[in-house]
Amino acid sequence: MRRLSALAGPVYLELLSGVAASVVGTFWVAGLGGNAVAAVALGGAVENLLLGLILVVSSGAALRLSHALGAGDTAAAGRVARAAWRLWAAAVLLLAVPGFLLREPLARLFLDGPAAALAAAYFAVAMPGLTVFFAQRVADDLFKGTGDTRTPMRLALLGNGLLLVLDPLLVLGPGPLPALGVTGAAVALVASRTVALAVTLALRRRAPLRSPGGRGAATAGRVLAAGAPFGIDFTARMAVGTAQLGLVAAFGIPAVAGYGIGYRVLLVATMALYAVRQAAAIEAARLAGADRPGALAALTRDTARLAGAAGAVAAVVCAGAAVPLAALFTDDPAVAAQTVGYLRMAALYLPPYALVVALGGVRQATGRGRALVAATMTGLAVQLAAAHGLSGPAGVDGIWAANALGALVQLALLGLLPRRGADRRPAPSGAGLSSTGTAQAVVSPRPRRR
Numbered sequence: 001m002r003r004l005s006a007l008a009g010p011v012y013l014e015l016l017s018g019v020a021a022s023v024v025g026t027f028w029v030a031g032l033g034g035n036a037v038a039a040v041a042l043g044g045a046v047e048n049l050l051l052g053l054i055l056v057v058s059s060g061a062a063l064r065l066s067h068a069l070g071a072g073d074t075a076a077a078g079r080v081a082r083a084a085w086r087l088w089a090a091a092v093l094l095l096a097v098p099g100f101l102l103r104e105p106l107a108r109l110f111l112d113g114p115a116a117a118l119a120a121a122y123f124a125v126a127m128p129g130l131t132v133f134f135a136q137r138v139a140d141d142l143f144k145g146t147g148d149t150r151t152p153m154r155l156a157l158l159g160n161g162l163l164l165v166l167d168p169l170l171v172l173g174p175g176p177l178p179a180l181g182v183t184g185a186a187v188a189l190v191a192s193r194t195v196a197l198a199v200t201l202a203l204r205r206r207a208p209l210r211s212p213g214g215r216g217a218a219t220a221g222r223v224l225a226a227g228a229p230f231g232i233d234f235t236a237r238m239a240v241g242t243a244q245l246g247l248v249a250a251f252g253i254p255a256v257a258g259y260g261i262g263y264r265v266l267l268v269a270t271m272a273l274y275a276v277r278q279a280a281a282i283e284a285a286r287l288a289g290a291d292r293p294g295a296l297a298a299l300t301r302d303t304a305r306l307a308g309a310a311g312a313v314a315a316v317v318c319a320g321a322a323v324p325l326a327a328l329f330t331d332d333p334a335v336a337a338q339t340v341g342y343l344r345m346a347a348l349y350l351p352p353y354a355l356v357v358a359l360g361g362v363r364q365a366t367g368r369g370r371a372l373v374a375a376t377m378t379g380l381a382v383q384l385a386a387a388h389g390l391s392g393p394a395g396v397d398g399i400w401a402a403n404a405l406g407a408l409v410q411l412a413l414l415g416l417l418p419r420r421g422a423d424r425r426p427a428p429s430g431a432g433l434s435s436t437g438t439a440q441a442v443v444s445p446r447p448r449r450r
């Protein structure tokens with residue numbers, strides 16, 4: 001439990017710093033008007049969608065690296081690092097380059113008029129900047145794969161702290177500085193990330209992993225297979241959240257605004273859950289590589305306890321402090337009422353969701369990605385169908401109740417699906433994930449003594 005908490009704490013601060021920087025950045029852009037806010041919001045939405053794809057590479061690299069180091073195979077660890085950077089280069093070519101070339105059609109796909117022009121200007125800077133963003137994700141997760149979550153935290157604090165300084169300077173242009181508006185927001189984001197990446201690469205050069213040649217394609221495949229469940233989970237949740245927002249919009253602007261405020265409040269809690277997930281996945285991969293099934297069982301129990309406690313505390317705070325939390329963000333009675341309703345219903349959702357998120361990390365790291373993806377997709381499908389069905393008789397509260405139902409379905413399936421077939425036991429030492437998510441043996445160069 002101590003090791004799990006020590007790994008998760010820095011990850012939580014890393015994630016929370018990104019949320020804070022995003023909220024403050026939106027504040028500065030809001031002064032430029034609705035078109036500017038819409039343009040930057042679209043840029044953030046597109047980046048989040050693409051983030052799900054690079055997470056397949058970065059999270060997979062962290063798991064495979066931790067597994068290799070747990071097995072004492074430094075040569076395999078070096079191959080993982082080399083494969084991760086090759087996959088980063090492929091992602092840049094497949095996503096960042098076309099995104100830059102197609103920035104204007106992409107902007108017009110969602111917006112029109114001045115807002116579309118501003119979004120295209122934002123993409124002109126942000127799309128090439130994905131090169132830096134993707135590199136930072138890969139580098140951070142390679143640090144995490146070695147058990148170091150403090151360095152990524154410090155780098156995130158550096159980059160996001162610099163962003164807080166650059167945003168007002170480049171967006172508003174005080175004094176002699178030019179006011180770059182939306183373009184300034186993109187420049188500030190890319191510049192802050194570039195500084196953080198420069199420091200990151202300098203640190204990595206001091207402690208390089210040996211990167212022998214050979215088996216590059218096989219290693220890259222294992223990295224992608226290991227990271228696929230997390231990427232699918234993230235992208236699917238983003239898609240369902242967007243669909244739910246469409247259902248909420250039918251109940252008017254106060255409902256949408258209340259959802260937006262409540263969602264940001266919940267980010268403080270959900271980032272803690274994802275921090276536990278990352279920590280549990282890294283530690284589970286290490287223990288699987290070291291062939292310690294007893295320790296894996298203990299890790300699963302401790303992960304459930306830590307996540308359950310975090311979810312319970314978050315639920316109590318949301319239910320008991322919903323009114324003062326809403327008052328921090330709005331004085332509109334209609335919006336405040338919707339925010340309070342959302343937060344109180346979230347108290348039913350957070351406990352099962354906490355267990356789903358955190359235990360998913362253990363499932364992913366121990367070769368049970370197929371069951372994890374099946375549980376996620378089934379639960380989200382139930383959630384979306386229930387939101388549509390309950391929104392009629394119960395109004396917007398029916399949509400929030402559907403969140404809890406979907407989380408309970410996912411939790412039940414996580415307990416049932418892994419008991420079937422090859423998923424009944426933790427993956428053996430050296431086990432990876434095939435392209436379909438099933439366990440796949442990787443022969444070690446020589447046997448190890450326990």
